[in-house]
Each structure stands twice: as C-alpha cells, then as structure tokens.
Amino acid sequence: MADTLHLDHLRIAQNGREMLRIDATIAPGEVFSVMGPSGIGKSTLLAAIIGMLPKGFTLDGGILLGRADITALPPERRHIGILFQDALLFPHLSVGGNLAFGLPRGGNRKQRVAEALDSIGLPGFSDRDPATLSGGQKARVALMRVLLSQPRALLLDEPFSRLDTELRAQVRDMVFTRARAAKLPVLLVTHDSEDARAAEGPVLTLVRPDA
Numbered sequence: 001m002a003d004t005l006h007l008d009h010l011r012i013a014q015n016g017r018e019m020l021r022i023d024a025t026i027a028p029g030e031v032f033s034v035m036g037p038s039g040i041g042k043s044t045l046l047a048a049i050i051g052m053l054p055k056g057f058t059l060d061g062g063i064l065l066g067r068a069d070i071t072a073l074p075p076e077r078r079h080i081g082i083l084f085q086d087a088l089l090f091p092h093l094s095v096g097g098n099l100a101f102g103l104p105r106g107g108n109r110k111q112r113v114a115e116a117l118d119s120i121g122l123p124g125f126s127d128r129d130p131a132t133l134s135g136g137q138k139a140r141v142a143l144m145r146v147l148l149s150q151p152r153a154l155l156l157d158e159p160f161s162r163l164d165t166e167l168r169a170q171v172r173d174m175v176f177t178r179a180r181a182a183k184l185p186v187l188l189v190t191h192d193s194e195d196a197r198a199a200e201g202p203v204l205t206l207v208r209p210d211a
Helices: 042-050 095-101 109-119 135-148 165-181 193-199
Strands: 005-014 017-026 031-035 057-065 080-083 153-157 186-190 203-205
Touching (some): 005 042, 031 165, 031 193, 042 186, 135 165
Parallel strands (some): 031 186, 080 153, 153 186
C-alpha cells in the first residue's frame, strides 16, 4: 500500500534558535523538492525525518508516514531510504554483497541480486569490488540497494551533485522513474534549480526565519 509523507508543521531549532520550518504533504510517486543555499538546514531536515537529528538540535511538529506518526520512532523502524551526495557503498562487500544487504533474509537472494543488476544495466557485476566502479555505476548500485530494502519513502540529499552533466541527467532520470514506479513519496533537497525542474513536482525554497 502506497504511503503519503506528511511533515506536519515541522520546526527545527539549533540551541534554541529556529533554523527552519516546513509544512508539506508528499504524495506517493511525487518528488517534492526543497531548495536553499548551503547552511540553511536542508540536510538537517533530512536528518530529522530519518530520526538522526544531531545533538543541539530540537524538533517540534510531527512526521507522519501513511497513517503512522513516526516522529518518536528510532531510525530502523521508520522504513525510510536515503541517498547521499556520495554513493556510500560498503567497501568490504562486493557489489552483489551490497545489494544483498538490502534484501530480507530467505528466498533466492543470489537470483534477486542478479535480476537487480540486470535491471540497472550492470549484469555480471555481482563479484566486482565497489572501488572499481565509476561514479554513475556506484550511484545505480546505491539506489538499487535502497529500493531492495523496500522503503516506504525516499530522501535524496543532493545525490547527483558530484556527477558530470550528461551522467547527472541519466542517473537523475533513473532515480525519479524508479521511485515513481514504486509509488514512493520522495523528498529531494538541492541547491540546483535544474534538479528541481527535472523532478516535475512541487518546489519549496527555504528562507531563513529571520530573513
């Protein structure tokens, strides 16, 4: 069942001083973009949503996924996937091992990994060392690992910013297409207006509360 992600009058403060506030509803299959300059709190917003707000920060308001209020749940119980600026793959695991990490135990995991690699254009890469992959290949593997874990929502922390222009467009389109097909609510934070336009969804530009 597809879920809606609702940020219910969220207010994030650092050492008592308001940093940002947001109220938004993200429908299944929708990519909601949050733009703003560096240091305004875009990544802090994602940290709050996944339950990893740094020390010194406080959160008011609610985070709802589907009908459940997940505001107070630990990160592992929120079922939210996230892609970062760098494709963070486990260096001690093969490409296949990275993908298998996202799979539930049981079933033919080897076959499922092979099918996943085929679907992202990397057949036969299961035994490869992640260090031998290009930036675009790492991004595809990182995305598939997240999707195999069956998240209920997806957060994107400027995952395209380190890719060159052509590759950026290819990876971005793949991420958006697969997220929509999985009917995931997607929250993208970026400082790049082209990423926001490509998302073809609502765009919110953050401003400092005292601006």
